[in-house]
Amino acid sequence: MFKQIRPQTHRWVSLPLALLAVASIFASWLPVRAANGIELVKVVGGLVTPVYVTDAGDGSGRLFVVEKGGTVRIVKNGQLVATPFLNISDRVADDGEAGLLSIAFPPNYAAAGYFFVYYNHKQDLAAPEAVDAGHNGGHDTVVARFRVTSNPDVADAGSEERILVRNQPYVNHNGGLVTFGPDGNLYIGLGDGGDGGDPQNQAQNKGTLLGKILRVSVGATGTYTVPNDNPLRGTAGAKPEIWQYGLRNPWRYSFDRANGDLLIGDVGQNKFEEIDHAAAGVGGLNFGWRCKEAYSVYNGSPPCTGTLTDPIAAYAHDVGQSVTGGYVYRGQDYPTLRGLYFYADFGSGRIWSLSRNGTRWNAPVEELDTGYNIASFGEDAAGELYVVDFGGTIYRLTSTAGQGLTDQVYLPNILLGD
Numbered sequence: 001m002f003k004q005i006r007p008q009t010h011r012w013v014s015l016p017l018a019l020l021a022v023a024s025i026f027a028s029w030l031p032v033r034a035a036n037g038i039e040l041v042k043v044v045g046g047l048v049t050p051v052y053v054t055d056a057g058d059g060s061g062r063l064f065v066v067e068k069g070g071t072v073r074i075v076k077n078g079q080l081v082a083t084p085f086l087n088i089s090d091r092v093a094d095d096g097e098a099g100l101l102s103i104a105f106p107p108n109y110a111a112a113g114y115f116f117v118y119y120n121h122k123q124d125l126a127a128p129e130a131v132d133a134g135h136n137g138g139h140d141t142v143v144a145r146f147r148v149t150s151n152p153d154v155a156d157a158g159s160e161e162r163i164l165v166r167n168q169p170y171v172n173h174n175g176g177l178v179t180f181g182p183d184g185n186l187y188i189g190l191g192d193g194g195d196g197g198d199p200q201n202q203a204q205n206k207g208t209l210l211g212k213i214l215r216v217s218v219g220a221t222g223t224y225t226v227p228n229d230n231p232l233r234g235t236a237g238a239k240p241e242i243w244q245y246g247l248r249n250p251w252r253y254s255f256d257r258a259n260g261d262l263l264i265g266d267v268g269q270n271k272f273e274e275i276d277h278a279a280a281g282v283g284g285l286n287f288g289w290r291c292k293e294a295y296s297v298y299n300g301s302p303p304c305t306g307t308l309t310d311p312i313a314a315y316a317h318d319v320g321q322s323v324t325g326g327y328v329y330r331g332q333d334y335p336t337l338r339g340l341y342f343y344a345d346f347g348s349g350r351i352w353s354l355s356r357n358g359t360r361w362n363a364p365v366e367e368l369d370t371g372y373n374i375a376s377f378g379e380d381a382a383g384e385l386y387v388v389d390f391g392g393t394i395y396r397l398t399s400t401a402g403q404g405l406t407d408q409v410y411l412p413n414i415l416l417g418d
Helices: 017-027
Strands: 038-044 050-055 063-067 071-076 100-104 114-120 141-148 155-166 178-180 186-190 212-216 242-245 250-255 262-266 272-278 313-316 323-328 341-345 350-354 365-369 374-379 385-389 393-399
Touching (some): 038 365, 050 393, 063 100, 071 100, 114 178, 178 250, 186 250, 250 323, 250 374, 262 323, 262 341, 272 323, 341 374
Antiparallel strands (some): 038 393, 050 063, 114 141, 141 155, 178 186, 212 242, 250 262, 262 272, 272 313, 323 341, 341 350, 374 385, 385 393
């Protein structure tokens, strides 16, 4: 999940989450400083530690907000519906970085009536695997299917069908996002299993699901199947579900709805936060962790052979502490923003945009310094963007003018250095 710093250690362990929520509430009283016409407009408040927002793609116009404690809430006609859409707080471990972390609706949700969630369970459901070196930190990762009732605003909490369960060696670095890609497959992001520095070298080990983004095919029943064109399918010793690897904690990632490109916000360790990119349909990339942290060498002891894919943007910890990946804006309301990728930092509340010049990425532009704990972005059916403040509020990202791109200069590694 997003990370917080223990003084003097730079390991991702939590400050009390209640304090973070209070800090975010106080920050919401402060003025938001806007650059390039970007503004945040409040949609709804009154949420409890929200971490994700999305649209069901069913034409209803509803927004579905995931609350970390185990509930999914609906925003309908601009109002927060009192009864949760889903309440599985009885089984969700929500301490530290654990919790109910995301929800994904299949492309045919309106007809199918089922959906998937990613959460950490209160119980130890899976034994440690050999690569975990015996560690079992509880908070096991669960991806499960649920079904809606005859009331479209209420799901059946008793309909759970688990399609993936993975031991969590430590309590942090859970990943946390499930989402459907433009190919109709389900993508699942898992962190490296936690602690600090990936002590079991999970992210570089293709024999484990940890530190990876997975790609699987799912339907109305059963667990999942592995697509025939997954890059490691048939590779000896490799998990065929793997789509991308070498990731520390891919807390939030997204697909550009215009071209299918994948953009990943990978939470860093001691020095840097990074944004990674993969062209549409290109899997099997190694984004470097724990060999590298962004562009910087982190640990040379793993077998760091082959091509390591560098990030397209990164920033140091004097700028922010925990990256929150976002989306490329493809909405209709703000034409001058189209093609800009927006991302943020959970610790500092800053929001940046990235633009592309052919095959090159321009230097990041800081758009806002909000003071919020930005846990996630989200898209609605029209491609408009939303910002999730962990303190309890959903905002819509708007613009009074947009951003001109003609004066941007390509500056590789602009915020980096060993």
